[in-house]
Amino acid sequence: xxPTSGLTxxxxxxxxxxxxxxxxxxxxxxxxxxxxxxxxxLAINPNTVLKAYRHLEMQGLLVSRPGTGVFVAKELRGPxxxxxxxxRRALVRWLxxxxxxxxxxxxVQALFADTIRQxxxxxxxxx
Amino acid sequence: xxxxxxxxxxxxxxxxxxxxxxxxxxxxxxxxxxxxxxxxGKTTFLQLAMGFAKPDAGTxxxxxxxxxxxxxxxxxxxxxxxxxxxxxxxxxxxELLKMGSQLNRRWxxxxxxxxxxxxxxxxDLSVASLSGGMRAQVALVLALAKMPDLLLLDEPMASLxxxxxxxxxxxxxxxxxxxxxxxxxxxxIIGDLRATCDYLVVLTRGSTQLxxxxxxxxxxxxxxxxxxxxxxxIGYVQEIVQVERSDRQASLLVRMRGPLLDPRWESYPVDxxxxxxxxxxxxxxxxxFETDLAAEAAS
Numbered sequence: 068x069x070p071t072s073g074l075t076x077x078x079x080x081x082x083x084x085x086x087x088x089x090x091x092x093x094x095x096x097x098x099x100x101x102x103x104x105x106x107x108x109l110a111i112n113p114n115t116v117l118k119a120y121r122h123l124e125m126q127g128l129l130v131s132r133p134g135t136g137v138f139v140a141k142e143l144r145g146p147x148x149x150x151x152x153x154x155r156r157a158l159v160r161w162l163x164x165x166x167x168x169x170x171x172x173x174x175v176q177a178l179f180a181d182t183i184r185q186x187x188x189x190x191x192x193x194x
Numbered sequence: 195x196x197x198x199x200x201x202x203x204x205x206x207x208x209x210x211x212x213x214x215x216x217x218x219x220x221x222x223x224x225x226x227x228x229x230x231x232x233x234x235g236k237t238t239f240l241q242l243a244m245g246f247a248k249p250d251a252g253t254x255x256x257x258x259x260x261x262x263x264x265x266x267x268x269x270x271x272x273x274x275x276x277x278x279x280x281x282x283x284x285x286x287x288x289e290l291l292k293m294g295s296q297l298n299r300r301w302x303x304x305x306x307x308x309x310x311x312x313x314x315x316x317x318d319l320s321v322a323s324l325s326g327g328m329r330a331q332v333a334l335v336l337a338l339a340k341m342p343d344l345l346l347l348d349e350p351m352a353s354l355x356x357x358x359x360x361x362x363x364x365x366x367x368x369x370x371x372x373x374x375x376x377x378x379x380x381x382x383i384i385g386d387l388r389a390t391c392d393y394l395v396v397l398t399r400g401s402t403q404l405x406x407x408x409x410x411x412x413x414x415x416x417x418x419x420x421x422x423x424x425x426x427x428i429g430y431v432q433e434i435v436q437v438e439r440s441d442r443q444a445s446l447l448v449r450m451r452g453p454l455l456d457p458r459w460e461s462y463p464v465d466x467x468x469x470x471x472x473x474x475x476x477x478x479x480x481x482x483f484e485t486d487l488a489a490e491a492a493s
Contacts, residue, residue, distance in 0.1 A: 075409050075412070075413065076388065076389040077409070102371055103368050103371040103372060104368075106364070106367035106368055106370075106371050107364040107365070107367055107368035107371075108364060109364075109389070110360050110361075110363035110364040110367055110386070110389070110390060111367060111389040111390060112225060112367060112370070112389065112390055112391070112392050113367055113368075113370055113371035114392060115389065115392075177460070181461065184463065185453075188413070
């Protein structure tokens with residue numbers, strides 16, 4: 068856990084698990100460690116772990132089988148090369164707008180970081 | 195529902211009030227961080243809550259029971275550990291367990307043995323031979339073996355290094371997943387509390403400065419930087435906790451009740467350390483606490 072990330076421990080855990088799913092470090096059918104074990108090893112509140120697992124269950128990424136544990140239900144794939152290229156072009160267009168509006172690179176980065184943070188929080192609240 | 199409630203609670207040592215007019219609620223099932231500088235009254239509060247000392251004013255009630263008047267009903271429900279656990283040094287860990295099982299009506303010796311095994315602490319070891327970290331862990335295992343509903347921990351990690359603190363907290367977190375527990379943990383080391391405790395109480399000079407859900411508190415506080423002359427025009431500010439200003443620029447630590455919409459101001463997230471320090475700085479007498487934090491940062 069990184070106390071300086073500005074994200075709640077719950078969102079950090081969600082991010083770490085989705086990251087592992089994206090990189091296929093976790094595969095369909097893999098069993099996740101128990102809430103108790105994660106809480107003990109990372110020294111974090113068990114409710115935080117439970118909340119992160121539930122969040123990922125609602126997204127269909129994990130499935131909980133009572134009595135046996137929590138398992139990976141779906142892996143995540145990154146965007147296709149085509150999507151990635153289109154997104155990059157859109158971002159470059161946006162950066163040009165930002166430059167025209169007088170934002171320097173640092174302001175862009177600050178705005179980007181802040182927007183992502185707010186977006187993640189809003190998403191978490193909405194789900 | 196609140197497990198522990200203090201109302202107008204006061205305790206005096208000689209002519210000095212260590213706690214005065216304290217109102218504090220501890221909601222059930224939470225892991226509560228009790229934070230404040232030395233002399234804020236953390237230990238005094240926990241001792242009153244345990245019934246070790248008698249209040250000079252007001253009341254403290256746990257599960258509707260008075261810790262002193264209803265001691266017979268109260269004591270089996272509560273566990274306690276402090277910075278220097280008073281374990282008998284010539285006893286072995288196994289003998290401590292045996293003593294615990296004979297002194298307590300509620301006692302889960304099996305779980306205690308399992309936890310000690312997982313921690314790699316042998317039952318035949320003598321208390322004197324244990325490291326500080328192990329001793330703290332043994333004290334916690336013993337307090338948990340009572341199967342308490344409420345666990346009060348007074349600076350249990352104060353003398354531990356970061357690794358031992360992590361292991362202690364891991365043990366506490368595992369226990370709170372396994373048994374139905376409300377925990378109040380006093381500490382002056384803030385960093386460890388963010389991910390472990392889900393409720394925060396900041397105490398200074400014997401009264402409560404801030405109390406509430408940990409995520410909510412961290413999520414609603416921000417640092418805002420912007421022009422001095424528009425401080426009063428920022429919308430959705432619930433409270434300005436701290437102000438640093440130069441000629442034109444001001445840096446504020448605020449609690450927000452809505453999004454920042456004013457483009458003249460930039461917002462930055464703040465961590466728990468900064469929030470706690472800001473609340474403590476509202477009181478003049480913070481020197482000892484700042485020294486602690488500085489020493490911690492340097493180590």
